[in-house]
Amino acid sequence: MIRDEHTGPVVWTGIIGVTCLLLVLLEHMLWLVLPFIFGTMMYYMLLEPKQRLLRAGFSRDVATVLACALFFGTLALLALAVLSWTSAPGDDDNWRDSIGLYLDGGVAFVRNTMALLETKFPLLAEMRLTSVVNRYVQAYIDNFAQRYLASILVTVAGWLPSLLLAPFLAFFFLRDGLHFKKFLARAVPNAYFEHTLFLLHQVDQTARRYFEGLLKLTVLDTIVLGFGLWVIGVSSPLLLGFISAVLAWVPFVGSVVGCVMVVIVAATDAPSNPLVAYGAIVVFILARLLDDFVFMPLTLGRSLQIHPLVTVLMIFVGGTLSGVAGLMLVLPLLGVVMVVGETLGRLVTHPRLRARHRYARQLRDKQASADLKV
Amino acid sequence: MKSPTLSPRQHRLHGASLFRSLKPLELKFVDGLMHERRYLKDEIIFDEGEEGQALYLVMSGRVQLSRGPEGSLRLQTELGPGSFFGDLALLDNSPRSAQARALDACEMAVFFRDDFLALMETDAVIGYKISLALARHIGQRLRFQLDGHAQLEAL
Numbered sequence: 005m006i007r008d009e010h011t012g013p014v015v016w017t018g019i020i021g022v023t024c025l026l027l028v029l030l031e032h033m034l035w036l037v038l039p040f041i042f043g044t045m046m047y048y049m050l051l052e053p054k055q056r057l058l059r060a061g062f063s064r065d066v067a068t069v070l071a072c073a074l075f076f077g078t079l080a081l082l083a084l085a086v087l088s089w090t091s092a093p094g095d096d097d098n099w100r101d102s103i104g105l106y107l108d109g110g111v112a113f114v115r116n117t118m119a120l121l122e123t124k125f126p127l128l129a130e131m132r133l134t135s136v137v138n139r140y141v142q143a144y145i146d147n148f149a150q151r152y153l154a155s156i157l158v159t160v161a162g163w164l165p166s167l168l169l170a171p172f173l174a175f176f177f178l179r180d181g182l183h184f185k186k187f188l189a190r191a192v193p194n195a196y197f198e199h200t201l202f203l204l205h206q207v208d209q210t211a212r213r214y215f216e217g218l219l220k221l222t223v224l225d226t227i228v229l230g231f232g233l234w235v236i237g238v239s240s241p242l243l244l245g246f247i248s249a250v251l252a253w254v255p256f257v258g259s260v261v262g263c264v265m266v267v268i269v270a271a272t273d274a275p276s277n278p279l280v281a282y283g284a285i286v287v288f289i290l291a292r293l294l295d296d297f298v299f300m301p302l303t304l305g306r307s308l309q310i311h312p313l314v315t316v317l318m319i320f321v322g323g324t325l326s327g328v329a330g331l332m333l334v335l336p337l338l339g340v341v342m343v344v345g346e347t348l349g350r351l352v353t354h355p356r357l358r359a360r361h362r363y364a365r366q367l368r369d370k371q372a373s374a375d376l377k378v
Numbered sequence: 379m380k381s382p383t384l385s386p387r388q389h390r391l392h393g394a395s396l397f398r399s400l401k402p403l404e405l406k407f408v409d410g411l412m413h414e415r416r417y418l419k420d421e422i423i424f425d426e427g428e429e430g431q432a433l434y435l436v437m438s439g440r441v442q443l444s445r446g447p448e449g450s451l452r453l454q455t456e457l458g459p460g461s462f463f464g465d466l467a468l469l470d471n472s473p474r475s476a477q478a479r480a481l482d483a484c485e486m487a488v489f490f491r492d493d494f495l496a497l498m499e500t501d502a503v504i505g506y507k508i509s510l511a512l513a514r515h516i517g518q519r520l521r522f523q524l525d526g527h528a529q530l531e532a533l
Contacts, residue, residue, distance in 0.1 A: 058410075059403075182410060194421060201413070201431060201490045356425060364418065
């Protein structure tokens, strides 16, 4: 039946077109899209505990509140544990010292690299590359607080309320998700009812598979990066791998930030041996290549049941159309639009279902006007 | 945990053989998964040959199940409140073996297959009770068939 039929090129063109259109639209609503994504991730993580609490006899509201309280309580405790583990009591300057240490390590790495380049390429020495870069770095450090800190703080302050939406969204998804699904299904005519239930289920499964794929990808990235960094002798390789893998949830920008972080740590760990930092860059690039061209199509692409070639092509299309937001959103969006498009394409062209719907409408009209004969 | 009080709808669900063995709390949980549909007299609920996605439980009204080509002598049966049909759809992807049509204005409780399968995975006790009721129902039908009575509810 409907499910096993192959989708034609017209429907697929529509799917790609709608995905591109949505990408362009969503780029302008990123303040809502990001909390929505994080909220959905939390929803899928908390759904099972909430169901258990429901089956244990708690009401829907109490089960939702308890599941959220447990989750966010555990997160807060973890954060507190990490904070107390990384800073000794009474040692308030620990964080500042560490940040200063790593920044100095990073700056020293840039200077050493420039000096090395000048010795290898005399043309760069003639251009006084080191002094130019030093001047830029010094100017950047000197003016950082005045020129950049304010804008960074404003950006963070602007994003914070929007990101705080994520737990609220997760809470309401958990509490009212099933009601919303029933509400949507109620609005559907009887003829299309079963197929709509199937469609809603497929959309739900697609989103769930995507976020599960994302978690698998994070684990794979953490292992590959951690292993690579451990081989070249960088400290805390697994932690660095994990942070970089989480940052990579935001394609491109996240990867760049992750790479800078890894290089800074590597340069600070071995200030006298720049090869460690260069090795970290190589490891990072290899891990990213593996991630973009092997792991991502295999985990996220497979989880969405999209052909790996289409996955890679659509990542490029997403980046071209909507930049960072496009890179991040193109796969889940394509997965959902694909399911909705394929199902709707088959439903609206199904002659029997359309005939049954027309017949039901006639019955309703007849019933409504039964006692209105002139 | 205090045993919850059942709504009139849940009382009617509890009256159906499919859910009779469920405790109030379990019934409430299952009810949360079910959809409500209303059909007018003569409206088609599903067609013969259509892929089944759900089980239907008659809450009020009567439903006619009929099989065979239109116009010829069709095998027919009639179901009333508390009966359910479309149960094979819960177990496999096979096409509906008969057409279901409302004989009166009907109210149905609908159990979607994937919700049922998810319930089987997450709650073995509820899943076991419903599966046992389904197995008994199918067994009863088989006995009827062996006795030479035609039964159509196996949709």
